[in-house]
Amino acid sequence: MENTFKQKFENFEPEVPQKLFNQVLDAVEKQTQSSRPKSTNAVLWLAVSIVAFVAVIATIYWPTKTDVKHPVTENKTSITKEPINVPKTESLTTEDQARRKNEQKSIEIPTGNSSAKNNDKAIDLNQKLASSEQEEINNSVSLAEEISGVKFQIIGQRFVCDANKAELKLSKIVEGTWSSYPTVDFKTTKDNGIIAKVKNPCKVLFTYQTRTAQDTFTVFFVKSANLTYTLVNEDCGEENGSITFATKPNRQLKSENTYILNNNTIEHLIPNRFNFRFSDQYQCSYMLDVEMPEDNLDGTINTQAMEYRSGFPIYFDLSSSSKNFDCIWNFGDGEQQYGLTTEHVYKEPGEYKVQLQLIKANCNNTIEKLIVIEEAKPKLPNVFTPNNDGKNDVYQVSVPENAKTFEAFVMDLKGHLIYKWEDPKQGWDGRGLDGGDVPEGAYLVVLRGKDSTNHVFEYKSLIELIR
Helix, strand or coil, X not given: CHHHHHHHHHHCCCCXXXXXXXXXXXXXXXXXXXXXXXXXXXXXXXXXXXXXXXXHHHHHHCCCCCCCCCCECCCXXXXXXXXXXXXCCCXXXXXXXXXXXXXXXXXXXXXXCCCHHHHHHHHHHHHHHHHHHHHHHHHHHHHHHHHHHCCCCEEECCEEECCCCEEEEECCCXXXXXXXXXXXXXXXXCCCCEEEXXXXXXXXXXXXXXXXXXXXXXXXXXXXXXXXXXXXXXXXXXXXXXXXXXXECCCCCEECCCCCCXXXXXXXXXXXXXXXXXECCCCXXXXXXXXXXXXXXXXXXXXXXXXXXXCCEEEEEEECCCCCCEEEEXXXXXXXXXXXXXXXXXXXXXXXXXXXXXXXXXXXXXXXXXXXEECCCCECCCEECCCCCCCCCCECCECCCCCCEEEXXXXXXXXXXXXXXXXXXXXXXXXXXXXXXXXXXXXXXXXXXXXXXXXXXXXXXXXXXXX
């Protein structure tokens, strides 16, 4: 029965480690050379069966399979193991490399009674296998370095203002060529970057091409806008001045100093000189010096007239350190006008309080001046001598300069019309309507007319005619 077991076990060729296989055969050999009771043999059978079962399980879960057999020699204490013949491949994948390493670890060089020749062969095969694997690994490393070498990115400014130069660089220096669309002039730097410059605003697409990859970068060459401002100096004793900025074409301004820009306006300013620095969304820079003078709402009313009489024009203006406000004139007679300078005609004599209201945003101030208007009476002589001596021969009256219409009448004391004229420059020479000389005596002169304001005037005076 023991010989039958050895025969069956020797013919069983599981893929288990050689050392375990040898241990099982040695145990069987020892049992055949000793005389034991049948009960002991039964226990031995059970132990051997368990070992065989373990060997089968190990065969199922062993990572590699080979079709190399392990022959058992007649000498049960020595087993010869031939090395695994693994063909050398030209290219190994990552999974193949891992499998080869496991196979290499699973090969153990026999010791004890094993042949030295077989040991040399096993060592030589392992060395060749290691050399092949290392070569594949080296090739993989070189390829990986080459692939990672073309991973780069173009770095630079997206916007360039006023045709200044655009400088582009690479995140990693690799061999390649630059191109642009549309074509522009550029020069290459030492680190494979470029410096480009254009004459007119435009958009340029730059490309850097290597053997296996490329990257693109768009640069916008723009022109700075025209910057203007509007100053509002609300000097009411508080910090309420403001400056509003405008750009053409329209740009989004950003303050580059401590001033807060809100809707292109800087508020809460006092009279001073300011230096503003801005930038827009295209990286264009702006600098502007603005002076906000003191702008007090105050001044003096000035007047000028030939005569301060009703019907005569009076000219008004304002003396002030600033003119940056609105003016509303109230002349005290119900009339109102606007502007820094104006004129007004009073229809009636009297005293008038002229008020000038200065308005600027939320601030206002009122200044006043008193005007006295006298009655506009013509100059009426009370005697004249029409005797042809060249002295006071013509009776003339002084008519207001603003008179639009005029007429004069001469009547005797009984109310009879003696003479009349409509030209202020003409006058009366002492003759009647029939052309004859009128006698000496007292006469009544009446003046009637309208001034420039359509005000009707009438004046009467007694005169003495002496020949």
